[in-house]
Amino acid sequence: MNATKKVVLRFPSDIADRPLVCELALQFGLRFNILRASISPHREGIMVMEVIGKEKEEIEAGLQYLRQEGIGVESLSQDIRMVEARCVHCGACVGVCPTEALFMEKPSYLVRYDESKCIACEMCILACPTHAMEAVI
């Protein structure tokens, strides 16, 4: 029986270039699928991945290691959805979205959401003044 867990990793800009994720395989015998990743200059890097191990405890030990190395680790338990009827197309979410999943369509200037680019960082939920962006558990 395998255990799996989907997690969001946040890399502060100063450690984004260290190959810490490989250690999950080398030290902890875990496998992982990278689902989405976004590392842009001057910003924290974000990676969403599925970690696979024999037991839950192994996965937790690996994640604990990443935390000690300064990486933010959160479980990805949700998808993000845009409730279009509540969106006033202000654009407050656009500049905080790290992956351009939210963008301003031109020339209509309507704000669009491309779910396939979303890494569930939830920044848009903080930024949206109309509760149009929400997490679906």
Added chain:
Amino acid sequence: MERVLRTYEEINEKIRSGKVVVVTAEEVIDLVAEKGVEKVAQEVDVVTTGTFGTMCSSGAFLNIGHTKPRMKIHEAYLNGVMAYVGLAAVDLYIGVTQPAKDDPLNKVHPGEFKYGGGHVIQDLVAGKDVLLEAYAYGTDCYPRKHLVTWINLRDLNEAYLFNPRNAYQNYNVAVNLSSKTIYTYLGVLLPNLGNAGYSSAGQLSPLLNDPYYKTIGVGTRIFLGGGVGYVAWQGTQHNPGVERTERGVPKGGAGTIAVIGDLKGMSPHWLWGMSIRGYGCSLAVGLGIPIPILTEEILYYCSVRDEEILAPVVDYSHAYPYGTGEILGYVSYAELRSGKIRLGGKEVPTSSQSSYARAREVALILKSWIQEGKFTLTQPAFPLPGVESGVRFRNLVERPASVNSELVGR
């Protein structure tokens, strides 16, 4: 004196006969580029403008009607949001930034501010029942002390929006130079210049199309919240004297207007309750003003483009809260609307707080109202204070008082 091309009366006559020529402040740009100011000024009678954004200095007066027995309300809540009642017996003012009484505010930072006065106004115009809870101390003529009832906009005697400061002529661009995320009324600002927040419809914005207030004044009829309103006065903090570009565009927040209009004709699509993380509640207001092309000069000002409108970039982690006045530079609305600006060699993504798509919609609706003969223009009764007026926005000069024992607040 500039040659008058047409008068208000002539424009209204054309509106009534269905012959008026109206374009939006966006459409006029291409027209002028193609044909020149002189020709377009001959052809176009009215240019419509629009904006839709958070306008914190807004609220509504409500008269709920008398109860039996009568009551002089001393404290009141609408859906749990406190209304101001320091007026006559059953007159209330609900301000848009008032959070619900039980809101945890910023105790858990950044606070969510889920529901406030702006949401109450949106619910009222949506025709929803709103819970009124009122208390009084009782008098000989107003004996009642307690009231809990549903109210609905349709039953109120009067309900009018009265916004002391709307439609800011230009505004700051906010950035964050600190190393922590900050939560401001210009949005969530990521650390180390992570993004930039701005809020203006730029080339569509009413006062940026009439930079010297040649046509917009007290009494001007406007589009307000999806209905009809009027400019009531200069807005609070009206500051016409700020530095301007060669074509008269203020290089920062300048003119403002106070506006009034019947809530009963308005729509929840154009009065939208806002919850700004870590900052508070507010209301996004749709507002549009028609500009009569009385002279060539007025048309020239209407042809202003986003490229020509500059906004000051201000650090909201320090310079703004501490009022240092420091400006990091200027960027144009064309750059802001492109999605990225360059600051100190860095590419910074932009977040708008006001909707350009909705601003455009306001200008188009106002245009169709005028074309269909439903909306005529009014000549201002009184101009807004202009550059020459000497009216200036001042900061408070504090005069410390040592009267601790007499203080009544918390």
